[in-house]
Amino acid sequence: MTHDVCPDLLPGAPDVRAEAASWLGGLAGERRLSPATVEAYGRDLRQFLAHLGRSGTAADIPTLVGLKPRDLRGYMAARRAEGLSGRSLMRALAALRSFARHLDREGHGTVAALSAVRSPKVERRLPRPLPVRAAIAMTSPDLRAGEERPDWVLARDAAVLALLYGCGLRIGEALAIRRRDAPTGDTDSLTVLGKGRKTRGVPVIAPVRAAVEEYLRLCPYRLVEDGPLFVGARGGPLSPRVIQFAVAAMRGALGLPETATPHALRHSFATHLLARQGELRAIQELLGHASLATTQVYTKVDAARLLHAFDAAHPRAQRV
Structure with a gap:
């Protein structure tokens, strides 16, 4: 695990940080995702939790389960205003959905808001072959x-x-x-x-x-x-x-x-x-x-x- 996505450094509540550690470990171990992908997913979760924490309260698991679609749309709008590309937004949403599936598997409930939010449309770049x-x-x-x-x-x-x-x-x-x-x-x-x-x-x-x-x-x-x-x-x-x-x-x-x-x-x-x-x-x-x-x-x-x-x-x- 890289220092950049260490669960102890996540801005969420202790229950979220504990589940994040389990989730990231599963991505690296059971699913065998590349270290770069695991790091990117951890960073996406950290940025989302930081966004939620701007109200002054660290987000816990009940907060995540109770999210409304407008909360996620607000986060995506904020990230896009910061200059994040549609492709990066799509990956960020994929990371949040992956973490939500982990919470559901662990019996914490379903983050229904994620199913109500569409992924941003991304124009697929054509590969550029060489002569x-x-x-x-x-x-x-x-x-x-x-x-x-x-x-x-x-x-x-x-x-x-x-x-x-x-x-x-x-x-x-x-x-x-x-x-x-x-x-x-x-x-x-x-x-x-x-x-x-x-x-x-x-x-x-x-x-x-x-x-x-x-x-x-x-x-x-x-x-x-x-x-x-x-x-x-x-x-x-x-x-x-x-x-x-x-x-x-x-x-x-x-x-x-x-x-x-x-x-x-x-x-x-x-x-x-x-x-x-x-x-x-x-x-x-x-x-x-x-x-x-x-x-x-x-x-x-x-x-x-x-x-x-x-x-x-x-x-x-x-x-x-």
């Missing part, structure tokens, strides 16, 4: 050949990015691969531990295997079979920030916008597959999406690209 050539260039150490970095570091970063673009992995999934599971030699598939600790199998193409093999050939450290495949400069687990910084450095060389992040390579994997007639359900399974609706956003990306090409090239689309 094919740029995505391929990022997965090669040649792009960074002029940097004063060891060859093994350049090979390592290229291998990680090859897994993101060649297999559609999230950066956390790539960095969680154990040495014993390294896709090398005749290995043509990889088992990945994704969100919600769900596993899925992904095919591994030859260029990805070659990138991983080159990294292993150059890596100066003896990698433990049950340890991480990718290590940092001192031999410890590799931080995602290192890969993020590497991609940021490559953006300038390739003339790419700030949306060109490691995660954009995963978007590129899906979009480029779809453009080559990839089957949507298969792409869903490769990405590890629980819902097909999440994957369908890539069809909008492809359609948007086609419309842009039409506007740029079709004689009837030219503005007079």
